[in-house]
Amino acid sequence: MVLDLLAKGERPLTVGELERCSDKLGWRLSRMQLHRVLARLTRRKAAKRVELLSAYILDGADADCLLVCTRCGTVRALPLPGLRISTSALCAREGFAPSRLICEVPGHCTPCIGGTADRPARAG
Numbered sequence: 315m316v317l318d319l320l321a322k323g324e325r326p327l328t329v330g331e332l333e334r335c336s337d338k339l340g341w342r343l344s345r346m347q348l349h350r351v352l353a354r355l356t357r358r359k360a361a362k363r364v365e366l367l368s369a370y371i372l373d374g375a376d377a378d379c380l381l382v383c384t385r386c387g388t389v390r391a392l393p394l395p396g397l398r399i400s401t402s403a404l405c406a407r408e409g410f411a412p413s414r415l416i417c418e419v420p421g422h423c424t425p426c427i428g429g430t431a432d433r434p435a436r437a438g
């Protein structure tokens with residue numbers, strides 16, 4: 315159910331938005347239930363929390379980095395294997411055991427800065 319809502323969302327959904335959507339569909343999931351479901355989905359890598367927005371998206375298996383548009387709220391999840399490799403090496407060298415890796419880049423997407431998908435506009 316929650317994965318269906320995340321799949322239909324055009325942008326990340328907060329717990330409050332998921333609660334309202336579930337109410338409209340007659341599911342009536344409480345915030346506590348949603349938090350438990352989202353924690354389980356996140357552990358299974360089916361959903362991903364967008365820390366900058368306190369919201370959730372479907373998780374892509376190879377999504378290492380999130381480009382978060384702070385104007386329209388869209389998120390692009392992209393693979394960035396070099397980030398994983400270099401961070402693992404850094405942590406190993408420093409004797410640090412990371413619990414997770416978060417890479418989120420706030421900014422503006424191409425439509426929000428007035429460009430097209432083919433030729434992005436330059437942010438001024």
Ligand SMILES: [Zn+2]
Pocket residue numbers: 383384385386387388422423424425426
């Ligand atoms: Zn945008």
